[in-house]
Amino acid sequence: MSTAFVVLAALCWGLSGGIGGMLMGDGWSPLVVSFFRGAIGLLFVLVWLALRPQGSGLASGRMWFWSVIAGVGVAGNFAFYFVSIAEGSVAVAATLMYCAPVFVYLASFTLKLESPTRLKWAAIVMVMVGIVLLTRVYETGAGGVTPAGAFAGLLAGLSYAVFIFGFKYAAPHGSPQAILAIAFAVLACILIGLNDTEQALAVLSTPSWPLFVILGVFGAGVSFILYIIGLNHTAPAVASIAAMVEPVTAALFGVVVLNENLAVVQIVGMALILLTVTALSVFSKVPAELVVEPPAAT
Template sequence: MRSVGVSLVIVAAICWGFSGGIANILMNNGWDPIVISLYRGAIGFVCFFTWFLLRFKQNWASSPHIYIWSSLAGVGVAGNFIFYFFTIQASSVAVASTLMYTAPVFVQVISFLLRIERPTWFKGACIFGVLIGIVMLTGAYNTKSLSVGFLGVASGLAAGLSYALFIFGFKNASSIAKPQTTLTIAFFTFCLILLFMADMDKVTSAMTSNDIGLFLLLGILGAGISFIFYVIGIQWTAPTTASMVAMVEPVTASLFGFLLIGDHLTLIQLLGIAIILVTVIVLSVKPSSSSIKSKDKRKKKAV
């Protein structure tokens, strides 16, 4: 079952990578990132709600904590989609997907600030490594010829921070409810947020446009199928393995951008991507101090 779980996570990551390329095509066709985000999330909500209804009695939950954590996850995914697409518009698919995967670094920094974990030289080095990678990726080392503007970097990092918020809310909600319940509530919250932000004239015009097929494909691949595959896959996969396998997304996004859209990356940018991905993988694989302490306590009790 482990191989099946890993395969499902890989498929989900590939779908997410392709969704960035599809969004880039839609933005090149003149569509607003918020409208694109709304369609992606709304189609995903339809998929999750259908999944929820298949076993309504088993999936129904009444605890207020589920709605709080799931809604928080919805806020996170709304920010992630919006900032991710804005970053693609400001830079490229490869840069956007890589900056989004700085999420584990934000988790570590927040853990330090809230004193959930103690800072260590290893974690500090990992955070420094990601910063070096970002500088190389965005061209910040040469202020006269930045490859990515300040707004592009800011929105990319905001996508990563939003992704971390989604993970935080989703994990807490899933501990007391089934994934399909959590995803349904989260994406319902997402839809409410985006409906207030989107230009409804543009939303309705997209339904009758020639790009409606791309909108549907984006929603099915980028939210519906991918999230379902991912939440099923991680049930049979270790969290560290899942985090490493999910790194297929920026690689897929980079290849999509290079082969189909015409995005070009310099050698320094490729090295920056490599540094960020390797550092995040190492940070994800390294067990936290809290988990090590809990294991030590269990061993002592067993003795």
């Protein structure tokens, strides 16, 4: 059952990319979409914290510090992800974001948390080859993927890695719901400062508001809670494989609903990235750091 929670969370995240793509297709900016996704998620984790206040760790300075770092990471992840979708496609953006474990590896090599080996470097090179094929950077404007879209997708993955490290180091000092509450509050503060106030306020009276609500509920509120609870009883390797549901769901949504097209070489690149990253997550100890095992959320 716990693995099903992780799968459902990944499914929600995959669908959120497609919903965000629909909203941006209607003219809403990536920052507005990102803000409302995080703000609605904040409401959910605040309710969760109110229902389960024990062991929150809100008096711990270390918990606050690392939770703020996690908030900066999740703010960057949401914003760069939707920028990547706006500049390219849902399928490409989701797959590039799934490269986050590569950034974790590089950081772990630098911090000496893991020793580099030829096999690991080969896997990283394979992911880079997959990125080149997916984005088709060797063909100007090919596949509708701009350099800005490709770069933003990679930054989304890097930001996700920052979120994971922040969450990991905050976890020993507080509850998951408290950490997420601080992280989403930081996200809201960052993105509201970067947003077009007029367009953000217009969301409250737009006919598109149900899509914003669905995006926030499933893309940040329910999904993060399901993911954290599911991880309590799911092995990191299993969770890593289950997480593949996100980019696959996002890609299918983009192709079926948004009529996005992928060339054969892009599909090959996507498969190369997903299979290599999943293998890294299953057969190395670093993804045990990437797939955070938080304290019990009950």
